[in-house]
Amino acid sequence: MTIVLGIAVAVLILIIIQQFRRRGRGERAAKRRRLFYAQAPAPASAGTGNSEAITDLWLKLERSLPDSYAEAVRSRTLLENPDISEQEYAWRWHELKRYFILCALLDRVPMFSSRLDEVWHQMLMFTREYEQFSRHFYGRMLHHAPHAGSQPMPKERAWFDAVYVQSFGWNKYSADLWGRFFTEPLPKEELEMYANRSADLQQTSRWNMYGYRNQPEIREAVNWLLKRLRSHVHTARRGNKDDLIPVNYSHPEALLFSAVWFSMNEPLGFEEQMVHPEVEKARAHSSGSGCSSASGCGSSDNRDHDSSSSHHHTSGGHDSGGSSCSSSSCSSSSCSSGCGGGGE
Template structure:
């Protein structure tokens, strides 16, 4: 009788151990999406549509990235972030490549997403490959540096939103990473400078890339023309209202420029997406404390600042705090190294 009980106990113990091993194996094999992510994400689209003004720049970027480098970044990032799914990573990688394209167009490009910035940090670990990529794409090294103090950048965010949507359109999945778009207007006096400029859209344009990269020059010139053509109908105050339609890029940008030009104190309310579009904007964005600058062949530094203190809210998007940098008042962050970047940061 005792022998029979011992056999039964051994059988149950064996079954328990087998089930435990299976559960552990299953949990380590499949990455689970974080609770803050949407229930399902569509596949990440192309960096830029063929009809986009930055499509040639997107092609240049892809040609500057080696497949081995791209795969190494992906492998390392997913190993370090097991909670991120393959599709989520594809979206992060997409938005980082779009950020690099914006760096070829604008002189100051804040990093408004800590999640996208995490991929950039991983990319920097491959120091030599990263340097070769940025020099091939931008004509110079794009350095990654931290801010020394949290400075709100509502004007920089206004430019980011305008140029981003001009180049890539708008969708809720991108907004979930960057924070709600069109919460802060571009100051009217900067818009006046942009439409008066002869070749670029003013001091916000990346002059170095404009002079060195034909694809960037074409995009910058077209952005200037688009800004002028959208502002022209209401420049003399001929209209007092524009519809906001997040499914139409042209309508959306025209409304954003109109309410900025009108200096409306209710800009954020006028530009708020409809309720059916806001429901897709889950909280997924917070700004990075890092910045960047690019060094041209003559050793000159071109700053690309990253913002601090921007917290995304479900109802109001990125809260940039008070204060406006109407004249581009971001201070040069210099070339101080970022301790979390390892050898990827530059002094």
């Protein structure tokens, strides 16, 4: 009996020690996040993208989210999560809206960030307002798919990264929330489909065809993305390394070209070719902060981007009449099942 009691006491002590350690790690992580975001500029109120089509879609999103609803979500989130600073919350809200943009473009978009999922969950508490937002912006209900931790979804993550960075670019604050970008190559068999301009979009099962048919803003944004993607696929199919120049993470168009080129020509070395020094720096900041896979990305606004270049490769002279390469951010999230605006 004495031995059993001693074991029970020892187990209880171990549990208490583990709880204190977890609490200490959580407090240290919260302190690091506060210091990190204390230096962050406020996300631009008009979170424009890298094209007029993405900007129009963003403005429609803003019109679909009444100020009263946004403020109610902010107040509830901060009340239930006192460790979140106002600056960090502003970036969480900004990136969650970017996520909603991607849900309008793609058929399925896993929720790759546990910290953004916390805010999305708070939105769902206001049932009527959330339904009104969904139907106004998407034309139907956007269902919640919870963050699923480290569940591997390489193809979905690869497409998330590619569409996000082309639409918004990259910076370290968004990177902290979404996790590391460009760890997985895009599926070559899917990319090959875009070499044919007459390819049926529905055959790819990748794009939000409901929104494409029913929402002009979604249709224009998807068409813009497809134009850029096709241009990069045509160049990458040559497999000519003379097309490559150093990757620049402040250059969304060039960054997307790199992702396409290495996905098609050197998929086994994809992550090594696409890594960026700022990614590792952001990863160090975000350790223990609730992201699943390291650093991610952010804003297309000149005033809040963190521009620097890596030592890897991308294309310079491949532009066929799309966007010019502006400064920006980029992103990637933690993992869940699907959310997307698409599907039938």
